[in-house]
Amino acid sequence: MIKQTQKRSIETRAKLLRTAKEVIAAHGYGAMRVEEIVKTAGVAKGTFFAHFKDKDALMDLIIGAEINALLDDAENGTDPQNLDELVLRLQPLMNFMTSERYIFDVIVRHSGAAVKEEIGPIAQTFERTIVIASQWLAKGNFRKDVADVLLAEGIQAFAVQAMALHFCAINNKEEMHSRFKTYLQAWLTPSSQT
Amino acid sequence: MIKQTQKRSIETRAKLLRTAKEVIAAHGYGAMRVEEIVKTAGVAKGTFFAHFKDKDALMDLIIGAEINALLDDAENGTDPQNLDELVLRLQPLMNFMTSERYIFDVIVRHSGAAVKEEIGPIAQTFERTIVIASQWLAKGNFRKDVADVLLAEGIQAFAVQAMALHFCAINNKEEMHSRFKTYLQAWLTPSSQT
DNA sequence: TGAAATAATTGACCACGGTCATAATTACGA
DNA sequence: TCGTAATTATGACCGTGGTCAATTATTTCA
Numbered sequence: 023m024i025k026q027t028q029k030r031s032i033e034t035r036a037k038l039l040r041t042a043k044e045v046i047a048a049h050g051y052g053a054m055r056v057e058e059i060v061k062t063a064g065v066a067k068g069t070f071f072a073h074f075k076d077k078d079a080l081m082d083l084i085i086g087a088e089i090n091a092l093l094d095d096a097e098n099g100t101d102p103q104n105l106d107e108l109v110l111r112l113q114p115l116m117n118f119m120t121s122e123r124y125i126f127d128v129i130v131r132h133s134g135a136a137v138k139e140e141i142g143p144i145a146q147t148f149e150r151t152i153v154i155a156s157q158w159l160a161k162g163n164f165r166k167d168v169a170d171v172l173l174a175e176g177i178q179a180f181a182v183q184a185m186a187l188h189f190c191a192i193n194n195k196e197e198m199h200s201r202f203k204t205y206l207q208a209w210l211t212p213s214s215q216t
Numbered sequence: 217m218i219k220q221t222q223k224r225s226i227e228t229r230a231k232l233l234r235t236a237k238e239v240i241a242a243h244g245y246g247a248m249r250v251e252e253i254v255k256t257a258g259v260a261k262g263t264f265f266a267h268f269k270d271k272d273a274l275m276d277l278i279i280g281a282e283i284n285a286l287l288d289d290a291e292n293g294t295d296p297q298n299l300d301e302l303v304l305r306l307q308p309l310m311n312f313m314t315s316e317r318y319i320f321d322v323i324v325r326h327s328g329a330a331v332k333e334e335i336g337p338i339a340q341t342f343e344r345t346i347v348i349a350s351q352w353l354a355k356g357n358f359r360k361d362v363a364d365v366l367l368a369e370g371i372q373a374f375a376v377q378a379m380a381l382h383f384c385a386i387n388n389k390e391e392m393h394s395r396f397k398t399y400l401q402a403w404l405t406p407s408s409q410t
Numbered sequence: 411t412g413a414a415a416t417a418a419t420t421g422a423c424c425a426c427g428g429t430c431a432t433a434a435t436t437a438c439g440a
Numbered sequence: 441t442c443g444t445a446a447t448t449a450t451g452a453c454c455g456t457g458g459t460c461a462a463t464t465a466t467t468t469c470a
Contacts, residue, residue: 183373212406
């Protein structure tokens with residue numbers, strides 16, 4: 023049986039998404055309430071859950087889209103050739119991911135796919151990041167004794183670590199990036215150590 | 217003004233903790249309900265929140281204690297001298313952390329301290345892990361071109377990465393450990409690569 | 411010992427995510 | 441154009457974490 027999606031349904035979904043983005047723009051991600059969205063959009067609460075599995079799924083969608091936009095930016099321009107350029111290129115991404123504690127939590131929760139068949143938007147951006155980073159590594163002036171994909175996964179691991187530590191009250195945004203650089207220096211250019 | 221804690225209060229808190237552990241033992245961490253605990257313990261719901269900031273704080277306490285016990289085990293015996301021994305020594309810890317999706321989420325949420333002054337139990341175990349691991353690294357046959365503490369932080373980052381990827385339906389427990397080993401090989405013994 | 415001060419407990423109440431039987435709307439064949 | 445089936449929307453309702461003014465228990469001290 024082929025399910026026919028009615029035009030009405032598509033419009034409702036679009037309206038919910040639009041409203042969600044407005045609410046988020048106004049009050050931030052963590053303050054987003056399903057009840058506020060449905061009230062603002064003028065639909066019943068049940069309608070929301072007919073369109074999105076749960077609140078987290080909506081967040082996955084919206085945050086995933088934001089990350090993708092930032093990855094688009096990161097892909098533009100000449101490939102980073104060294105450590106500083108690499109760290110700099112990833113700064114907007116990490117800044118967004120740490121702009122709210124709630125965002126970081128959602129991202130970590132969705133960074134691994136729940137089911138093989140259905141990889142969520144955020145999990146897809148993680149895979150995309152690996153692809154992009156390993157291409158940079160292949161062309162740039164980095165360690166060559168291990169596979170680029172493995173190196174890229176390491177970059178991701180260190181980025182998560184630096185971001186997680188950022189949420190200690192002691193650490194600020196600047197420390198996050200410099201810590202990240204320290205990690206990558208040891209990871210990507212081991213021979214350059216003194 | 218010195219706040220005096222009454223004996224009654226200490227007993228109530230102990231009863232809540234005991235009951236919580238029983239409930240968890242019976243149904244798992246993720247299925248733990250505050251309402252079930254207070255009902256079983258025979259106290260009002262408000263009493264629970266007079267003793268613990270929120271449900272997460274209780275989890276922080278109980279899971280932190282469990283991790284500490286596993287770290288005690290890991291500290292015993294001769295220090296791991298090579299990669300295989302290191303990975304093997306950390307297996308019980310990683311197995312516990314990934315035994316439930318909910319546990320891993322709680323751990324990640326608490327791995328960074330929220331406030332400088334008050335570092336929670338789980339965050340403390342993360343610091344303790346760094347100390348233990350860097351001592352192993354100092355004595356064992358591992359890379360010496362960077363500080364042991366930095367290397368230890370990397371181990372933690374890769375462990376988290378391996379555990380996060382474990383929750384993809386595709387990956388099983390065995391893959392988690394072998395993936396972890398692959399990471400550590402590139403991280404701890406870069407010169408050994410072909 | 412009794413009354414005031416402090417500590418601990420209570421449970422009705424709220425917030426908010428999520429469910430589901432029912433109703434309304436739309437699509438489609440005759 | 442009507443009747444029927446499929447799709448979508450509705451909102452009362454539930455589960456559960458968390459709050460707080462009121463009540464009860466305990467301590468202090470004259």
